[in-house]
Amino acid sequence: MERCLSGHEAMMIAGDMRVVTVWELRGDIDARALRGALGHLVRRYPVLGGRLSLQGENAYVRLTDGEGPAVRLDRATDLGQELNAATNWSQGPLLRMALITREGTRDTPGRTHRLVTTLPRACVDGTSVIALHQAFWSLYADVCSGRPVTTEPVQPVLAPAIEEAFHHKYAPDELREYVTRRAATDARVPPARLPSPASEGPGPGPDMTFGTARVSVDAARTAALVDIAHRHALSVNSLLCGLFTAAVRPALTPARGPVPVCCGVAVDMRRRVTPPIPEEVLQSAASGMPVRLSVDVPADPLALGRELSRSVREGLAGGVPERELAAFPYMARQCPPTFFVTNLGRIAVPSLPDGLVATGLRVLPMSRIPTLFVVVTRFGDGLHIDLPISRAWYTDAQVDDLASRTHGVVDEVVAAHATPAAGPPAAGAGGRGATP
DSSP, X not given: XXXXXXXXXXXXXXXXXXXXXXXXXXXXXXXXXXXXXXXXXXXXXXXXXXXEEEETTEEEEEOOTTOSSOOOEEXXXXXHHHHTOOOOTTTSXXXXXXXEEEOOXXXXXXXXXXXXXXXXXXXXXXXXXXXXXXXXHHHHHHHHHTOOOOOOOOSSSSOOOGGGGTGGGSOXXXXXXXXXXXXHHXXXXXXXXXXXXXXXXXXXOSOXXXXXXXXXXXXXXXHHHHHHHHHTTOOHHHHHHHHHHHHHGGGSSSSSSOEEEEEEEEEEOTTSSSSOOOXXXXXXXXXXXXXXXXXXXXXXXXXXXXXXXXXXXXXXXXXXXXXXXXXGGGOSSOOOOSXXXXXXXXXXXXXXXXXXXXXXXXXXXXXXXXSEEEEEEEETTEEEEEEEEETTTOOHHHHHHHHHHXXXXXXXXXXXXXXXXXXXXXXXXXXXXXXX
């Protein structure tokens, strides 16, 4: 069984886009149960054992029916190396999973673990990745307890491209006109680009590895941000986009005056199609919507959030996310946004067997495309902003500085706008994770 990849899926393969998830765990983990749960997971999702193939100008995702390399649990020693683990999607399998274990020390007793998975972005989105991992941990708990496991495949086993749900709504001439207008806007007011000091001329530099930085916002500051957003009639996502836009502005040129910034906003299409697509169906069912802002120095995060919120509402009502995907085959060249934001919302902490606790999660879209990706998650009581980068374009020092600026803007907004009941919390309660 196979199907041809759509235009946006094929672009992701060409850009070597992948989704890396990193679970932080503390306690005793059963490697045998991990392997058992992994086997059950592949039976529930046969595409995980599949492969990608090229035939002429088209790319295909193909089920292998057990032929070729099997999905397995690998052992690793370093997170940085695992983020950059070599993949061979054409040989398969499509899922890579590795366990990194560190023994406890006198200061931090007990074992800690990182469970790292890698998948091609063309076959998943953030929503289905989270559902996949929740299913995995449920299977792990079942295996550990000896409970019977159900491994009926999730249907459809090989989901169609999301474009098929709405492509019939648009005539080719309408899509070409949309692309022409979009390109004219980009040419008239090109969005500012984050400097790419690691590049060589207009192309990528020689370092083809990935890195990442993290901004961690503690529970008190997170509660304060939620309260601020609600009191100013903003969604938390709009406020965070305004915060990050204000943080990135000092890194753009020119240093003074208004600069055109294009914020790409991810849109989950699963509930925008009929019938809705369940979260557990593995496919790339997300679109993006470009939001253009004029950003001066100093920037007002709340004002930017309001402007972005208005643009997002107008774009959703006008069907922009659908057109962005449907028109993809007509986009010979497109100007990438200044940055692209994905908000995965609150992620449930999995219920694990006694002695093992999940303490953190990162979901990292990695790409060779010269665009900064920003991923927002709520895990436990805190909020986290991850900034994965390609070192062919950006440097670790650059993204660490951007993470520090973002943390500073969060502190400034909380200090200026939090109510006495919501904050601000004690100094130093937040944190910033450096590139591993």
